[in-house]
């Protein structure tokens with residue numbers, strides 16, 4: 392089986408997920424090029440301990456990401472670092488000629504995103520994608536296919552969101568995701584927005600207008616050292632967009648990204664309502680989705696338990712359950728296949744889609760500050 396030799400820049404939460412998924416590649420029953428972790432990079436030595444223990448063959452352990460970019464035996468980089476570092480690290484990776492799996496929001500702001508896109512344009516042979524796991528839930532794959540088949544009829548409205556609640560704990564110490572200088576001005580929209588946009592954008596639901604409500608509910612948090620620190624990011628963001636269907640009919644789409652949504656641990660949801668059919672999925676009930684068809688006066692919601700039927704076939708029986716770690720591995724598998732020139736039914740978030748995402752988020756800021764409805768030409 393083909394191998395892709397990876398360097399991981401950043402050794403935090405997401406890099407560990409990447410490494411763990413790469414360690415159980417035997418899970419796939421189809422031929423998917425295998426990621427092999429050759430190098431890791433973190434300025435915090437303690438973060439490398441888990442990697443060295445579990446991946447004793449790692450060749451490069453460094454605090455300087457440029458060491459990984461200079462290594463001839465690394466083909467691709469997974470870069471999972473705070474948003475303020477995306478521009479420099481991604482641009483340097485692209486210029487090094489290595490493939491890049493970057494993290495969202497793919498640049499801390501629109502200017503950073505533009506510079507990353509410019510580097511991609513100048514290096515057309517380099518394969519670049521941005522992560523997004525949500526579409527790889529089997530239930531979402533079915534809803535995506537139903538949209539492609541036109542099963543919903545004329546669309547009435549679409550709602551997508553990604554909501555957390557851990558920040559409802561006001562004693563939770565601050566981290567970089569709650570500070571504009573590291574996370575960016577978009578706040579929760581930058582941190583979580585792409586997760587809500589991947590399916591709509593790919594289905595052609597591109598906003599023509601946006602109105603944004605952005606709230607910084609908690610302005611100070613414990614700094615983890617006995618004091619307090621300024622928390623200047625937007626905790627909750629709701630976008631109300633106008634989209635257009637294939638026949639030119641307008642419909643509303645809301646995109647929610649919230650860190651203070653009571654009861655939501657890591658709640659991705661997607662709902663599409665149509666004149667012929669409607670469907671809704673939430674990661675709170677990850678193995679099922681609900682749908683209803685219109686029989687006239689009344690509609691009854693049915694719940695289908697989908698089970699383990701992922702996009703890329705695996706050893707797991709279809710009666711079992713699917714979760715985030717599986718979605719992560721499916722997404723990685725799709726990256727490996729796309730990178731090596733294979734078609735996949737649903738590919739990762741593209742650089743062009745990150746441009747649309749940043750246009751939307753920047754317009755959302757204008758809308759919020761000026762209390763306007765912003766027009767978009769995407």
Ligand SMILES: NC(=O)c1ccc[n+]([C@@H]2O[C@H](COP(=O)([O-])OP(=O)(O)OC[C@H]3O[C@@H](n4cnc5c(N)ncnc54)[C@H](O)[C@@H]3O)[C@@H](O)[C@H]2O)c1
Nearest residue numbers: 401402403404405406432433434435471472473494495522
């Ligand atoms: N796809 C997803 O579902 C998902 C989930 C969470 C976070 N993320 C994204 O992943 C990225 C990282 O988030 P995280 O949750 O893993 O954060 P994290 O804080 O757990 O990890 C960040 C890592 O970056 C490292 N780092 C900081 N400065 C560095 C430098 N100069 N050189 C090399 N490494 C450096 C840190 O040491 C740490 O290992 C962000 O872009 C975030 O938006 C994606």
